[in-house]
Amino acid sequence: GQQVMQIPQYQHVQEGEDFTTYCNSSTTLSNIQWYKQRPGGHPVFLIQLVKSGEVKKQKRLTFQFGEAKKNSSLHITATQTTDVGTYFCAVSSNTGKLIFGQGTTLQVKP
Amino acid sequence: DVKVTQSSRYLVKRTGEKVFLECVQDMDHENMFWYRQDPGLGLRLIYFSYDVKMKEKGDIPEGYSVSREKKERFSLILESASTNQTSMYLCASSSREGRKDYEQYFGPGTRLTVT
Numbered sequence: 001g002q003q004v005m006q007i008p009q010y011q012h013v014q015e016g017e018d019f020t021t022y023c024n025s026s027t028t029l030s031n032i033q034w035y036k037q038r039p040g041g042h043p044v045f046l047i048q049l050v051k052s053g054e055v056k057k058q059k060r061l062t063f064q065f066g067e068a069k070k071n072s073s074l075h076i077t078a079t080q081t082t083d084v085g086t087y088f089c090a091v092s093s094n095t096g097k098l099i100f101g102q103g104t105t106l107q108v109k110p
Numbered sequence: 111d112v113k114v115t116q117s118s119r120y121l122v123k124r125t126g127e128k129v130f131l132e133c134v135q136d137m138d139h140e141n142m143f144w145y146r147q148d149p150g151l152g153l154r155l156i157y158f159s160y161d162v163k164m165k166e167k168g169d170i171p172e173g174y175s176v177s178r179e180k181k182e183r184f185s186l187i188l189e190s191a192s193t194n195q196t197s198m199y200l201c202a203s204s205s206r207e208g209r210k211d212y213e214q215y216f217g218p219g220t221r222l223t224v225t
Contacts, residue, residue: 009150033213042200043153045213088153090214097143097168098214102152 004091006101014109019076021104023089030092032072034063037103038085046074079108113137114217116201122223129188131220133201141204142184143214144168144176146197153200159184160206191224198222 005024013019023032031050035043047056049065049072056063060083062075076083086105090098117132133142143158145168155168157176165176173195177185184203188195198221202214 042216042219043202043214045215048213097155097158097166099155100153102150 004089004099004101006089006104008104009102010105010107012107012109013079015081016078019079019083019106021074021087021089021106023072023091023101025070025091027070029069029072032065033090033098034072034074035088035090035100036085037088041085043088076106079106081108081110084108114201114203114215116199116217116220118220119218120221120223122225123188123191124225125192127191127224129191129222129224131186131188131199131201131222133184133186133203133217134182135184135203135215136182137203137205137215138181139203139215140181140206141214142178143202143204144174144184144186145200145202146170147200147219148197156186191222193224196222196224 034046037043054065086103089101144156159178201217204214
């Protein structure tokens, strides 16, 4: 079945440093969603990308969808301790359900 | 405000017990999902439902069953709990228009321990 690979699995950064997580698929994607899960919390939807080469920004977060629609990235500029958590990408399968990447857990040292 | 609620935050059950996990959403969503989350394994789909009385197997349905008698409620049943079913269980819902599925809203999760 369809799979999506997300890297890295863990990332430790110093507060103020940048952070990027990547999501890759072997097949062309119709869209990709990104979620954030705070420690002890549940996943919360951040954004959906649909168009080839699309770039969307939410304050310090930049989301990008690859030109071939096979990969995506989430970049955080100047991390803060409030950015701590696990970031998941998710892609729609041909049956309509979401397939989640394994997530990237971000730790930020103050 | 969008809301998905789950019947318990923490649950401790004995091996062999029948376990019911309840999920209710107040957004009139068509789709409902049950996931389990384990360290290093991400979110794995157990079962999902696109409509009342309808269910589809996810990636790891073995040992589980579901029930959706009303649109707002989706129940996960462990017929005979085993220790390898100790996990965090997350319910989610989403709306659908034709073949397009929208973002999923998650409940707070139930941490189930089977002893």
